[in-house]
Amino acid sequence: MSLDKRxxxxxxxxxxxxSGLGLAIARRLAAKGWRLLISDINEKRxxxxxxxxxxxxxxxxxxxxxxxxxxxxxxAAALLMERWGxxxxxFNNAGIATAGAIDELSLxxxxxxxxxxxxxxxxxxxxxxxxxxxxxxxxxxxxxxxAGTLAGPGMAAYNVAKAGVVSLSETLKxxxxxxxxxxxxxxxxxxxxxLGDTMTGERKMEDNxxxxxxxxxxxxxxxxxxxxxxxxxxRLYVITQPDARWGWRIKRFFPELYTKIIAYFxxxxxxxxxx
Numbered sequence: 001m002s003l004d005k006r007x008x009x010x011x012x013x014x015x016x017x018x019s020g021l022g023l024a025i026a027r028r029l030a031a032k033g034w035r036l037l038i039s040d041i042n043e044k045r046x047x048x049x050x051x052x053x054x055x056x057x058x059x060x061x062x063x064x065x066x067x068x069x070x071x072x073x074x075x076a077a078a079l080l081m082e083r084w085g086x087x088x089x090x091f092n093n094a095g096i097a098t099a100g101a102i103d104e105l106s107l108x109x110x111x112x113x114x115x116x117x118x119x120x121x122x123x124x125x126x127x128x129x130x131x132x133x134x135x136x137x138x139x140x141x142x143x144x145x146x147a148g149t150l151a152g153p154g155m156a157a158y159n160v161a162k163a164g165v166v167s168l169s170e171t172l173k174x175x176x177x178x179x180x181x182x183x184x185x186x187x188x189x190x191x192x193x194x195l196g197d198t199m200t201g202e203r204k205m206e207d208n209x210x211x212x213x214x215x216x217x218x219x220x221x222x223x224x225x226x227x228x229x230x231x232x233x234x235r236l237y238v239i240t241q242p243d244a245r246w247g248w249r250i251k252r253f254f255p256e257l258y259t260k261i262i263a264y265f266x267x268x269x270x271x272x273x274x275x
């Protein structure tokens with residue numbers, strides 16, 4: 001069943017919608033005439049995204065807020081209910097990137113990363129699950145990262161936050177199965193995005209990660225293609241890139257071997273994000 005037939009009222013909530021993956025998701029839905037509540041912390045980019053999405057055919061409402069503010073997300077949900085009577089799809093997408101080993105990151109780096117990358121997703125799920133239940137169903141897409149499944153070195157805070165998003169999504173997949181609520185978790189490696197703009201942490205690792213983002217041939221639209229296929233098939237894991245899929249399989253079935261291999265590459269400065 002197509003997305004439009006599955007959700008004929010076409011109502012979606014997207015955080016981090018002013019750039020990167022969030023904007024790519026919004027564009028895809030806008031082209032199909034969806035009604036979108038888009039949020040971001042960057043006022044200028046949000047206003048530009050709103051104009052673009054309206055030109056594509058969407059009925060949009062933009063809300064400027066920090067996703068770590070629970071009350072602000074509650075107010076966004078209330079606006080959705082008031083304006084459109086509910087929501088069909090929730091995209092908990094906002095996030096930042098943080099690079100550095102545990103002894104290189106400050107506690108403030110840790111708090112900021114976990115607040116934005118994990119707590120904001122928890123907030124979104126906590127607020128919208130009761131709404132989705134009350135209306136008889138819907139869909140939640142949480143943006144994590146392959147960092148949450150592969151736990152590569154030099155990205156401690158980011159790995160922990162994204163692993164939390166993966167675990168939360170796995171839990172919700174089973175908890176909400178009886179409520180006609182689908183759940184997917186997006187776990188890409190590097191792709192062309194503005195995530196580098198938010199990067200904090202150890203300088204060398206940060207620079208290397210940004211270079212990898214810039215070199216990637218995978219675009220946000222490629223990730224959106226896979227997200228839409230996963231929603232159509234009610235598939236939990238959205239792991240687009242082959243290296244992420246193979247790494248995850250090896251780690252699941254041969255965890256000790258995986259750890260030894262990654263440690264070898266890291267010690268010898270052959271780890272992709274250390275070069």
